[in-house]
Amino acid sequence: MNSRFYLRLAGLLAATALLLSPGLRAADEETETDGATARVKFSDPGIPGTLKLSIPWAELHIIGTDGNEVIVTSSLDQKGRAEVDDEGFRRLDEDVTFELAEKDNVAVVTVAGDNAWASHGAEFMIKVPRNTNLVLRTSLGGEILVDGVEGDLDINSMNGEVTLRDIASSAVVNTLNGEISATFKSAPVKPVSLSTLNGEIDVRLPGDTKANLRMRTHNGSIRTNFPDKVLQTKTEKVTGSSAPVAVSSDDVHRELSREQARINKEVARARRDAAKATADAVKAATEATKEAIEAAVEASVNVNVNLDGVVPVAPAAPVPPIPPLPNFGGKSIVGTLNGGGVDIKLTSMNGTITLRQVK
Known part of the structure; x- marks a missing residue:
């Protein structure tokens, strides 16, 4: 292979990287969303902190890291730090900005400005310590991706997919329109509840998970690849x-x-x-x-x-x-996984529910 081939291959890889959405990048990628960056540390790093975020509409990518800071990078400006344009001017009136504050081991991300609803299309890349608990709210919508966070997850979204990768502990997710995908790297130790009105639910659990299951869908099917001896179920009349x-x-x-x-x-x-x-x-x-x-x-x-x-x-x-x-x-299935244990509840009004065994 000649040098021309390698140059062409490098060009294709660079173009592919540019097309990747910041919200879909791998957890170990260091590239962050262009924009302002804010950092805080939890008051008591000896115990798990909590990140709270309430935004009308935005794309969220939250990554669990081995660091000890909450690092928020957004396509919005940080409040009080307006960008200086090419002519050397900065805006004094209230534009849509974000703010990061910490108190009593709780870090809070909010959107400020004359019209906070104008945050539509904003992107947030947030890094947190792995054991951080998350409380996320999007009033109108936007995709949410949580990667490698091992704390308790409490997520409500109006519109948009919710993807959870390599999580542990507990997850409570509600969305009106959007699919929910959750992959547990270890068996959950607290109750799990995933609910969507319009969308599929796809859950991946380790084969040794012990759980009491309740799965319900109105328009869709319920399926699994867990063997009969491991997952024992019965149909519940609805x-x-x-x-x-x-x-x-x-x-x-x-x-x-x-x-x-x-x-x-x-x-x-x-x-x-x-x-x-x-x-x-x-x-x-x-x-x-x-x-x-x-x-x-x-x-x-x-x-x-x-x-x-x-x-x-x-x-x-x-x-x-x-x-x-x-x-x-609709259809409702109840059962036990490996004899029963933590409660897991999966509910969709219009969508298929898939329970997968991860070996």
Whole structure:
């Protein structure tokens, strides 16, 4: 191979690197999102700290590291550190910026400015100590990627995929529209709850995980590659009036409750429509029979035929069948993994649930 080939190969690799989204880069990659960077240390590094983030809409990539700092790099400017443009000017009025603050072992990332909702499309690359607990909220949406964080995860997102890689401990994730993918590098030691209204759920667990499982989907399938002897399950009867699996009281919980109420109304409306259709059909048949009797009697009088008291009756009009009610109850599977242990709950309104064994 000549030098021209290697130059061409290097060019292709460079172009591929440029196309990679910052939110999808590997955890060991040092390149950070272009923009301002802020750093803080937890007050008590001897115990796990907590990172809290509440943003209307942004792409989040959070990486667990062996360091002792929280490092936030964002495409937004840091509050109080406005960028100087090419002409040497900096903006004094409030633009959309981010702020990082720490108190009592809790680091908080917020968006500030005249219109915080204008953060749509912002990107955040955040590095935290591996044992950090995460509390993440996106009011409108944006993809979330958590990589190598071993603390407890509490995530609520309105729209966007949630991807969790090489996690441990616990994960509670709720999203309205988006897939959820979670890979545990070790068996979870605390309850796990993953819930989405529209999207698939894909969970990878070590083969030695001990858990009590409850998996439910309304429109989708439930599948696994765990062997029968390891994962023992049974089907749980679900009715349309069953309440959805309990989730947190944030926005997604309210949306799921509204969706369940809407489904219950549709069932009730379908039943009312079916009853009305039946009543209308019976009424139509009665009217047709009455008209047929009157016509037959009139005809018998006109032709002077003695019916000997027998009144002819026309056949009743066929009653239309009651339309089948849609099955809003869905499918629910409960079971134990390696004899049972920590509670794991997976719920999707519209999407397939896949439970994978990772060897």
